[in-house]
Amino acid sequence: MFKLNLKIALRNLWKNGGITSINVGGLAIALAAFILVMMYVTYETTFDKGNPNYDNIYIVGRTMPEFKTNYTPPPLGKAIKQNFPEVMAVGTLKKGGFEFAISSDANTAFASNYLMVDYEAAKMLQLLPNEELAKPANEEGILFFLAKESMMTLFPKKKDDKPELVTLGSKAAGQTAEVKGTISVNKHSNVTFDALSVRKELGKNENYGYNNYNTYIQVKSGTDIAALEQKINTLYKNELIKDGQDVSTDRYKQTTIFLDPLKNQHLKPMAGNNAAYKVLIALSVLAMLILLIACINFTNLSIAQATKRAKEVGVKKVLGVYRYQLTFQFLTEILMQCVVATILGLLIAELLMPKFNALFNVSLSIWSANNALLYQLPLILLAITFIAGIYPAMVLSGFKPSLVLKGNFQTSRNTYWLRNSLLIVQFSVAVIFITSLLIISTQLKYMRTQDVGFNANQVVYIKNIMMFSDPRVFEPVRQKIMRIPGIKSVTVATGIPDGSENGSNGYTVNGVEASIDFLDVDFDYFETLDIKLADGRFFNKAFKTDTANSAIINESAAAKYGLTDPIGKTIRGCSMDYKIVGVVKDFKAQGFETPVQPTLYSIKNPCGNAKTQLMLKIDQDQMSEAIATLKAQWPDINKMDGDNFRYYFLNDLYGKLFQKQEQLQSVFFAAALLTIFIATLGLFAFAKYMTNNRMKEIAVRKVLGASDVQILKLLNSSFFAMVIIANCISWPLAYVLTKKWLETFAYRIDIPVLPFLISAAVTILLTVLTVSIQAAKAVKANPVNALKYE
Amino acid sequence: MIALKDIEKYYASKGVKSYILRHVSTVINQGEFVSIMGPSGAGKSTLLNIIGMLEEPTYGEYKFMDEDVISLSERKRIELYRNHIGFVFQAYHLIDEMTVAENIEAPLLYKKVGGSERKSRVADMLDRFNMVGKKDLFPSQLSGGQQQLVGIARALAAQPSIILADEPTGNLQSAQALQIMELFKKLNKEDGITIIQVTHSEVNAAYGSRILHLLDGVIKEDVRL
């Protein structure tokens, strides 16, 4: 019997070949999207999952009054280990902080993500070199490892595992070190690095003031984490007193310890934001919606075809077939189509994989071993078969033979509402995606075209670790650079406008104290970036006081202190009395999401970091020659860090701020395209079916004298109504969703009307077109042919 | 074989009951060839459907081979379909996606008849109805009369004890109709199969052994020929 059912199924699918392939094709495309997203979700949620103690590792962090941080002092870890037996291991880590060069005789590689760990951390977090990690013998022993790529660069011919000698930093400084070996870096981990050093102990002589380490603990299974957190908190406070730290401040009183599980570190760390997590959820929802739409196509078409199959059901029932057998038969038919769709979906996913990987900056592969897809895919297959098939199977198998066999049986009335609602759902989702896509694009266009208050074009940023905090040290460097033709200005600062955050501190003007940002600059900073002056003047070498105590503030700072005439006022902070010599217009150094912070710019700042970030304004026409000359002369210009000239264009760096939004735009573009495509496919097949069904009615109407246009109108009207309803449902939803998204920007557009109108136009046009193509056939057909049958 | 007692059937719409069948009582024995006649809308199809258990009466008792049909479970009813009842329809109702041979074979599959037995019975039927050359054609490739022959062959393949036929010749020319009637008569005489048919034609009814005249849901006449 199964064989016969199979035969019937195949003949049926064959006969309705067009509809079947549309159905299966749409589902395959949706499945491809779903597979990609699911692989990505699996990847993102399983960081460090390979660690055997995955569930028992926590990072120790501190909750401060304004923020949470994972930075802890090194003695804390040791105290935890000594006091709490439930803590099995404590690992301490420290990040290198700056990029440095590693050179062999042959080549130079750069370590931009240097990590220092103690032996226990290396063990706990599985930072294991290719050969067995030996415990460093003595206190001073440092085991230095390099990632494979760097090692290949430095020693291209290396075959053995023997240690090698390298120079660290500038060759002139001549600091050598021994590389113990290569280490494979697990990109699928929260702890990544390109160079790693392992010591017996880290931060040995540092006290509780050195909050620049990370502390990981591994607890025994079943430990009460909340209680342990409390105990560590108490311990921390006591230790601070013992250590002689100032415990009278509010800052101390409000600081508490938290434990954050390793499994949350990648997506939703306590110290940090959960944006990645939200993106992941949004993506999953998108993928599920697309799959749902494809399933709806299936359901819809299966029900639409019910009339054809009704007779088969009726006959089989009077021949003695149970209902469950029929249900099973129809489910099997749908399962067969779903299997084909899944295989096609896998192929499509494979084709799209490179694009997807590039967009999300991952390197996923379908064919990798121990792929979670292995068990996910059969589950999805069953799920979609069930979702898409259960309703039609129930409807079909439930037909009463006495009704069906009467002859003039019509299913359409029973399932009219369901089918129409399903179509409306499909179009609603499509409208939401189109509208959102258009609004996202409008905001992005706004961000790209809006005046950001400074000009990043033709500004070149040069990587450097040499400190140029003192303008007198920098002046000779500037002069050498300025001699190169095409260079218009040169400056150095503690930061560049690429979205990076500035330091903040309390400053007082006229007795008003406020916490504002500060940035340390050199002469020509504002000129290089083409920032507009609102009042007063820029820094100028002609004024001796500018290197001593002059300050420039931005308009936001002036507003924050309520200054109407800031020039000449004294602003006090960081044990300095600055005199305000200028006010600059606000510029969006941090991008569009956060508002421009009130900021103080000064040349001298005892509280600031070292000025290392060089920026050059170069004439566009002489750009390539100027850069070539710079490169050639760099060792001479920057004596201490001149071995390696590396530069970036500032507009590229600033453009990275838009990356996340551009990613979102791409995702919505794909989602909108997919839903429209799949929904239109469904509509196409559905319209085809409906028209075929109404052939006789159309013929009768034509014989009665209806014009072609009247018939086209008749066939279009119900679909037209559905699209209108779908638009009405989706507009408010799209409005709320995009409004929420826009609210994450400090600088944003008002929601425009056009996207709503466009998505309405697009969906209406597509519908009318799709339906009319089908309807035209019916209209053109000779009524005699349709009436001859029966 | 069939005992109907006080069968009533009505549809209630907007509180008004419209009766289709009223006080229908009759007994049909094994081996009878009964024709149900009457004007259009009299309730003939409804009565046949009730006999075939495709519809349930609103009231009344119905015993099929001494079993109370009203309280019959679906499982039991399907057993009866498989083993005792064969249906023949005015619109043939062959399964379009099955070939002639497959259509005839279908009920045997559901009855779980063994493979070789099935083959021989199908071959037998094809032979009997002169359809051997057409066994791999699909229903749409046959004439109406041929389709109805396949319909009857399908009903007979399961070796039923009763055949229920609703206007089996309604769509056929009289020559073909007579051929079908001859066949029914032969099946009734030679194989002892009980036949109940609905027909509008006096000529067709004359092939049977008994006529039930139905008018407005009431049996007006019960004529034995």
Ligand SMILES: Nc1ncnc2c1ncn2[C@@H]1O[C@H](COP(=O)(O)OP(=O)(O)OP(=O)(O)O)[C@@H](O)[C@H]1O
């Ligand atoms: N589902 C229903 N709801 C209401 N009335 C119904 C329904 N089904 C049938 N009827 C009515 O029952 C009556 C009898 O129908 P039936 O099909 O038994 O007639 P018939 O004698 O077979 O007629 P014909 O010779 O035209 O086939 C008809 O008047 C019909 O309108």
Ligand SMILES: [Mg+2]
């Ligand atoms: Mg009838």
